[in-house]
Amino acid sequence: MLDDATAEVPDARAVRDSVTALSYRRLHELSHAVAHWLRGQGVAPGDRVVVQLPSRVELVALFYGVVRCGAIFVPLNPAMKRFHLSSVLENAEPVLVIGDAASAPGLRENTAVPVHDISVAWTHILAVADRTPEPVDVEVGVEDVAALVYTSGSTAAPKAVVCPHRQVTFASSAINAELGYRADDVVFCRFPLSWDYGLYKVLLSCLGRSELILAGEESDLVLLTRMRETGATVVPIVPSLAAMIATLAVRDTGQPPPVRMFTNTGAALPATTISALREAFPGVRVVRQFGQTECKRISIMPPHEDGERLQSVGRPLPGTRVLILDADGTELPVGETGEIVAAGPHVMPGYWRSPELSAGNFRPDPVTGEPRLHTGDYGSLDADGYLYFEGRRDDMFKRKGIRMSTVEIEAAAMDVPGVRVAAVLPPHDGRDLTVFVEADLAPTVVLKELAKRLEPAKVPALCKVIPELPLTLHGKNARQALIDMLEGEGR
Numbered sequence: 001m002l003d004d005a006t007a008e009v010p011d012a013r014a015v016r017d018s019v020t021a022l023s024y025r026r027l028h029e030l031s032h033a034v035a036h037w038l039r040g041q042g043v044a045p046g047d048r049v050v051v052q053l054p055s056r057v058e059l060v061a062l063f064y065g066v067v068r069c070g071a072i073f074v075p076l077n078p079a080m081k082r083f084h085l086s087s088v089l090e091n092a093e094p095v096l097v098i099g100d101a102a103s104a105p106g107l108r109e110n111t112a113v114p115v116h117d118i119s120v121a122w123t124h125i126l127a128v129a130d131r132t133p134e135p136v137d138v139e140v141g142v143e144d145v146a147a148l149v150y151t152s153g154s155t156a157a158p159k160a161v162v163c164p165h166r167q168v169t170f171a172s173s174a175i176n177a178e179l180g181y182r183a184d185d186v187v188f189c190r191f192p193l194s195w196d197y198g199l200y201k202v203l204l205s206c207l208g209r210s211e212l213i214l215a216g217e218e219s220d221l222v223l224l225t226r227m228r229e230t231g232a233t234v235v236p237i238v239p240s241l242a243a244m245i246a247t248l249a250v251r252d253t254g255q256p257p258p259v260r261m262f263t264n265t266g267a268a269l270p271a272t273t274i275s276a277l278r279e280a281f282p283g284v285r286v287v288r289q290f291g292q293t294e295c296k297r298i299s300i301m302p303p304h305e306d307g308e309r310l311q312s313v314g315r316p317l318p319g320t321r322v323l324i325l326d327a328d329g330t331e332l333p334v335g336e337t338g339e340i341v342a343a344g345p346h347v348m349p350g351y352w353r354s355p356e357l358s359a360g361n362f363r364p365d366p367v368t369g370e371p372r373l374h375t376g377d378y379g380s381l382d383a384d385g386y387l388y389f390e391g392r393r394d395d396m397f398k399r400k401g402i403r404m405s406t407v408e409i410e411a412a413a414m415d416v417p418g419v420r421v422a423a424v425l426p427p428h429d430g431r432d433l434t435v436f437v438e439a440d441l442a443p444t445v446v447l448k449e450l451a452k453r454l455e456p457a458k459v460p461a462l463c464k465v466i467p468e469l470p471l472t473l474h475g476k477n478a479r480q481a482l483i484d485m486l487e488g489e490g491r
Helices: 002-008 024-040 058-069 082-092 103-110 119-128 165-181 198-210 220-230 239-250 273-278 355-361 406-416 443-453 479-490
Strands: 013-016 019-025 046-049 073-074 096-099 116-117 145-153 159-164 187-190 210-215 234-239 259-262 283-288 321-325 339-341 362-364 370-383 387-392 395-397 402-405 419-425 434-439 462-465
Touching: 002 024, 002 198, 013 024, 013 058, 013 198, 013 321, 019 024, 024 058, 024 119, 024 402, 046 082, 058 073, 058 119, 058 145, 058 198, 058 210, 082 103, 096 103, 096 119, 103 116, 116 119, 116 220, 145 165, 145 198, 159 165, 165 198, 165 355, 187 198, 187 220, 198 234, 198 395, 220 239, 234 239, 239 259, 239 273, 239 419, 273 283, 273 406, 321 370, 355 362, 355 370, 387 395, 387 406, 402 406, 406 419, 406 434, 406 443, 419 479, 434 479, 443 462
Parallel strands: 013 210, 046 073, 046 096, 073 145, 096 116, 187 210, 187 234, 234 259, 259 283, 434 462
Antiparallel strands: 013 019, 145 159, 321 339, 339 370, 362 370, 370 387, 395 402, 419 434
């Protein structure tokens, strides 16, 4: 993908952080230099290279260089704590690790393999690039693994989704077929490249011949200013970032950045946030998406349909299928709720060195043998094939005899004017239904407004207004932190 982009637009800007900008030509040269340097360090095809760095241009060059030499790129979030580092490094078994002044000490404590400081390694890589070495000649097959993406979930330790070249390139192309990144786009990315949402922005920008802005280290206070300075046209968001942008836009007196498209994932955006974004950025499309790292993306609402079917998370990616199955694996008819199951060339082969966990989520079609991803998410399809997400298996519960989901209660809470973000804890072990909100409202006001929107059984017994909702490394509500908060108050 990088070779094709370089051949077509060598001098176009490929990626920029707050300090450095690289053209496609220079990124291409650096990727070869990284591959040469890795070969010199003894890295062979199939070896894992763990990288724990902030999102800067060096990290993008490392990504392309690692996969160019046939090795497996393993990006770790700079915020990952030492508690998880030991299990991740034991699971990945890297032959080489790259960190910086902040991450290297913790990495060295948890592995016996060489840990290189990027400031030193980069000096050697630049020297190789300036010599214009011969291209690295390694046969990389489509079935070979390109990356391991560690993701949190129901297990205590992070698990790694195996991402082969075939699935990664198919998913990238299918996503871009719907979103349509362009050569005049400037993609403003706030997310770490350890998260697949961030990593695929590298690939989508490459496919579109777009410029990628790595803005993860920018202060929240200058967010709109940086979007304006860089000319941002495409901005990936999650609800918390969307709410921040909408709030900043209300106070901003300058010309709005030229954003033409926001793409959302992680959780549904409240209608109030969508309205605020549309008001602040005239003509913008706010695109709903749904997916899991295990197949990257499941559905996208076409940008030109962003004002239609407002409860839908879009239609399946081109070349893929979505099935709705009951507990016995029987396909359900239109409109009925069951487990969302994805099939197609984007389904990854499983989790790294976790055969039992893989067998539970990645199962063959009982008739054709085709691999299918059982997501653990529930939803339905309409007659036109558009998907409606209703919640995860853990989100669904019964209270007072009525089946409900935390997702619908959170959506109702975020519909209340003044509520920026919401998270719901279902009843458990004597704890009743509880809603946490970021808002400038009294708890009683939130509950009163929820009573106008929900059936009585679905109105939480307790509302907690807090300054900021805790999030996981992947931008989702950190429910365990909320549970700990409640239990701490009860002591």
